[in-house]
Structure formats: structure tokens, C-alpha cells
Amino acid sequence: MNTAGMTTGTDLHRLIDEALPVLQTGRPDDSWLANIREKGRADALTLALPNRKQEAWRYTPVGFLEQTRYRALTDGPFKALQLSDLDDLLLRGGTGPRLVFVNGYLAPRLSELSQNQRGIALSSLSGGLGPVRQALRSRMGDSSRHADVFTALNSALMTDGALIRIAGDCMAETPIEILHVTVNSEEPGICHPRHLIVVEEGGRAEVIERYCSLGSGGVFTNAKIDISLDASSTLQHQRLLEEGEDARHRSDLQVRLAEHSSYQLNQLALGGAWSRSDIKVTFDGEGASAELDGLMLARDGQLNDVHLDVRHEAPGCTSRETFKGILEGKGKVVFDGRILVAKDAQKTDARLSNDNLMLSRSAEVDSKPQLEIFADDVKCSHGTTVGELDADMVFYLRSRGIPGGRAVQMLCQGFAQEVIDRIPNDGLRARAGAMFEQRLAAPVQALAEAEEGVEHAG
Numbered sequence: 001m002n003t004a005g006m007t008t009g010t011d012l013h014r015l016i017d018e019a020l021p022v023l024q025t026g027r028p029d030d031s032w033l034a035n036i037r038e039k040g041r042a043d044a045l046t047l048a049l050p051n052r053k054q055e056a057w058r059y060t061p062v063g064f065l066e067q068t069r070y071r072a073l074t075d076g077p078f079k080a081l082q083l084s085d086l087d088d089l090l091l092r093g094g095t096g097p098r099l100v101f102v103n104g105y106l107a108p109r110l111s112e113l114s115q116n117q118r119g120i121a122l123s124s125l126s127g128g129l130g131p132v133r134q135a136l137r138s139r140m141g142d143s144s145r146h147a148d149v150f151t152a153l154n155s156a157l158m159t160d161g162a163l164i165r166i167a168g169d170c171m172a173e174t175p176i177e178i179l180h181v182t183v184n185s186e187e188p189g190i191c192h193p194r195h196l197i198v199v200e201e202g203g204r205a206e207v208i209e210r211y212c213s214l215g216s217g218g219v220f221t222n223a224k225i226d227i228s229l230d231a232s233s234t235l236q237h238q239r240l241l242e243e244g245e246d247a248r249h250r251s252d253l254q255v256r257l258a259e260h261s262s263y264q265l266n267q268l269a270l271g272g273a274w275s276r277s278d279i280k281v282t283f284d285g286e287g288a289s290a291e292l293d294g295l296m297l298a299r300d301g302q303l304n305d306v307h308l309d310v311r312h313e314a315p316g317c318t319s320r321e322t323f324k325g326i327l328e329g330k331g332k333v334v335f336d337g338r339i340l341v342a343k344d345a346q347k348t349d350a351r352l353s354n355d356n357l358m359l360s361r362s363a364e365v366d367s368k369p370q371l372e373i374f375a376d377d378v379k380c381s382h383g384t385t386v387g388e389l390d391a392d393m394v395f396y397l398r399s400r401g402i403p404g405g406r407a408v409q410m411l412c413q414g415f416a417q418e419v420i421d422r423i424p425n426d427g428l429r430a431r432a433g434a435m436f437e438q439r440l441a442a443p444v445q446a447l448a449e450a451e452e453g454v455e456h457a458g
Contacts, residue, residue, distance in 0.1 A: 015070065032132070040153065040157070043155070049065060050062050056148075059366035069188070073191045081183075086179075086181065091428060092430070093427045094177060095174050096172075097112060097122060099113075100179045100181065104159035105159055106124045120166060120170060120205075125159075128160075135165065136196060139196060154223070161193045161194035162197075164176060166205040168202045177207075178210070180211045182217070183217070188218045189217070189220070192224075195224070195225045197235070198227075201230040209237070209240075210428075213244035213247050215244065217247075218246040219248070221247070225254070227256070227263070229256065241268065241270065242435055244271060245272070253277065255280070259285025260288060262290070263288075265291070266423045266424070269304050270435055272304075273303070279307070280309040281309070283319075287317065288317045292323075294324070295325075297325075297436065298325065298331030298332055298333045298363070299328055300331055301331070305335075306334070308352075311340045321352040326416060328360050335369070338369075338370040341372065341374060346376075348380065350380045352381070353369075354369055356384075356385065358388050409437070413437065
């Protein structure tokens with residue numbers, strides 16, 4: 001249930017005062033987090049809550065912050081969960097390490113670590129996976145820069161998270177999965193997972209990051225993910241946001257690439273009442289490359305938002321960004337994508353595209369692709385499209401005996417398939433495809449029935 005009253009600086013103070021003492025009485029080896037938490041607390045109480053007068057939040061409604069009083073979630077729920085409770089959430093055919101977090105806390109007995117390979121070091125903020133190496137502690141401290149109140153809150157109240165280090169001589173054979181599960185609570189709750197992934201020079205790894213819900217509660221997940229790729233390293237990073245229809249999700253993803261490193265992101269946001277992903281990719285070294293693909297589904301009353309900031313600060317780097325949105329009813333998609341090419345980043349090759357398919361004229365798309373170029377020897381392009389289903393294509397399929405609902409579904413799948421097909425992992429690609437089809441089925445069928453009703457009336 002919701003508690004009346006606005007989320008204000010006072011409420012943030014209450015949230016911090018309630019949760020911080022509990023977090024500070026953790027394990028003795030958690031003392032290295034004290035400075036990070038304190039800086040987060042100070043910034044959270046200083047930074048303003050987001051509002052639509054700020055350019056970065058101009059198109060992102062945050063009314064729920066004025067209607068909901070959140071409380072910090074606890075680690076209680078996972079103690080009652082069994083692995084069988086997660087059967088419907090697990091990827092088929094998964095054979096690598098799997099770290100399960102419930103309401104933001106590591107659940108060791110639900111996790112799978114037997115496939116831990118040489119060269120892969122797994123730790124957690126809670127210490128549930130063993131001590132955190134000094135090198136990772138240092139990198140965590142380096143990542144504590146707060147762009148807004150959400151990232152500051154994460155630093156102050158981070159509950160738990162995966163700390164992953166891939167050694168330079170490691171070519172990981174199986175993916176590492178980070179599975180987040182939120183469990184319904186009587187009052188709206190908020191959790192703050194924090195992850196750090198480091199791939200050392202020459203290393204190669206695949207990480208799957210997923211967010212799911214058990215029940216229909218209005219849990220708010222406020223996640224922060226920091227990724228550091230050393231020289232000539234490679235990371236395939238796949239993210240699937242599949243929370244329940246009442247959930248809210250905000251994630252801050254920061255990626256830094258050293259020379260000749262390679263990063264691939266596949267992100268599909270298919271659930272949640274309100275979802276925003278801030279993705280920042282910075283090229284620190286020459287000859288690095290990044291390929292970013294995203295799919296956003298906004299059903300009636302849902303918001304899906306991606307803010308993308310790609311910074312080419314070194315010469316000879318390449319980036320490709322392809323993001324697509326599908327909207328129905330009064331769904332809303334926001335895409336704010338910026339490519340910055342610094343003065344010294346000559347020979348940059350960057351291409352950004354955002355395409356959106358509207359199944360309803362009541363839906364809303366706010367797309368803002370941007371190029372800022374300060375170098376003079378580059379190849380850069382950007383573009384966006386917003387359109388409706390091609391009526392001729394629907395008519396053609398129906399004239400071949402395909403029912404209206406199926407015809408619309410086929411066209412939507414064809415639009416989204418480019419992004420889904422690029423998911424490297426077979427199990428995740430199959431789950432994403434099935435979930436996309438399932439969550440699109442009801443609105444597509446309603447659209448088809450409405451069209452048929454118009455035809456019969458005519």
C-alpha cells in the first residue's frame with residue numbers, strides 16, 4: 001500500500017537514517033565501504049530530487065516519487081525461498097556461475113558457484129562469496145561519482161552486489177549470471193544493488209544480468225553497475241529487465257574502455273511500470289570498440305526510458321548504437337542518446353539510430369539523438385524514426401489468411417528481431433523472444449479486435 005505524503009529531502013533523510021545503521025553493523029571487513037557510504041549520504045542529502053525542469057528529466061515523469069514513501073527492503077524473504085521457487089525464472093541450459101540476489105541481498109544457497117573457473121574471482125559486498133580483493137576495493141572507490149540523487153543513494157545504502165574480476169589470462173568458457181529477484185512486501189520497498197566488473201588485460205568474459213519479480217509488488221530497484229575493461233579485453237554484457245507490471249527500475253551503467261578493448265551490450269527492457277537506464281560509455285584508449293543494442297517495450301501506462309552518453313575521448317575508436325521501441329495504448333518511450341567526439345579523438349567512427357513503432361496514437365515517443373563533434377576527421381551519423389504499422393503490410397498478411405492479431409504480432413516481431421537476434425547467449429535469446437511475444441500478445445490482440453470491430457461497423 002502507498003503511504004500518503006511526498007518524497008522529499010526529509011524522506012530521503014529518514015530512509016538513510018533507517019537503513020544506514022543496519023548496513024554499518026555488518027561484517028568487520030566491510031569497513032572499506034565506510035568512506036563510500038558517507039560520501040553517498042552527504043551527496044544524497046545535498047542533490048535535488050529529479051524534476052521536469054531539469055533537462056535530463058524533462059520527458060521522464062517522476063510523479064510516483066510524490067505518491068510513495070519507500071522503505072528499505074531486508075534480506076528476510078530469501079531465507080524462506082527455495083530454488084524450486086525460481087524454476088520459472090531460471091535460464092534453460094545455463095552451466096556457468098549464477099549469483100542470485102533477493103531484494104538486493106545475495107542468497108548463497110540459491111546461487112550456483114560450482115562452475116567457478118580459474119581466472120574468475122567472484123566476491124560480494126556482503127562477504128558471502130569470500131573476501132573482496134584490494135584491487136576491487138580500489139576500483140569500487142574510483143567509481144563513487146554521483147551524477148544524481150539516485151546514484152548517491154546507491155552509494156549510501158548499497159545492500160549487496162557482485163564484484164567480478166576476470167584475470168588477463170582467462171577466456172571464460174561459460175557466462176556469469178547475475179539474477180535479481182524482488183519479492184512483494186506489504187509496503188513499497190526500495191533496494192540498491194551495486195556491481196563491479198573488471199576484465200583485466202587480454203581477458204574475455206560474458207555476463208548476463210537479469211531483473212525479475214515474484215509477485216506484483218511495487219518494489220523500486222535502484223541499481224548501479226560499473227565496468228572497467230583493461231587493454232585488449234572483451235566483455236559481452238547482456239541485460240534483461242523483466243520485472244512485474246507494478247515494479248520500478250532505475251539503473252546507472254558506467255563503462256570505461258582501455259586501448260583495443262571491446263564491449264558488447266544487449267539490453268531488453270520488457271517490464272515494469274517505470275524504467276529508466278542511464279548508460280555511459282567512455283573510450284579512454286585508442287582503437288577500442290563498443291556495440292550497444294536495445295529494445296524497449298512500453299505497454300499501456302508504462303514508461304521505458306534510456307539515456308545514452310557515449311564519449312569518444314581517444315582516437316581510432318568505433319561505436320554502434322541501435323535502440324528500438326514498441327509502444328501501445330498510452331505507453332511512453334524516452335530515448336536521449338548523445339555521442340561526444342573530443343578534439344583529440346580523430347578517426348572516430350560512430351553511428352546512432354533509434355527507431356520506434358507505435359501501435360496506438362495515444363502513445364508517446366520522445367526521441368533526442370545528438371552529436372557533439374570537436375574533431376575534424378570522423379565518420380559519424382545519427383537518426384530517429386517514429387511510425388505506425390504499415391496498413392498495406394497488415395492487409396497483405398490478412399489477405400493470405402493470417403488473422404489480424406497474428407499479422408500485427410508478426411510485424412512487431414520482425415521489427416524487434418534485429419535486436420533479439422544479436423543476443424549471443426542461446427538461453428537468454430530464447431527467453432527474451434518468448435517473453436517479448438507473451439507481453440505483446442494481449443495488447444496486439446486488443447488492437448486486432450478493435451480494427452475488426454471498425455470493419456464490421458463499416
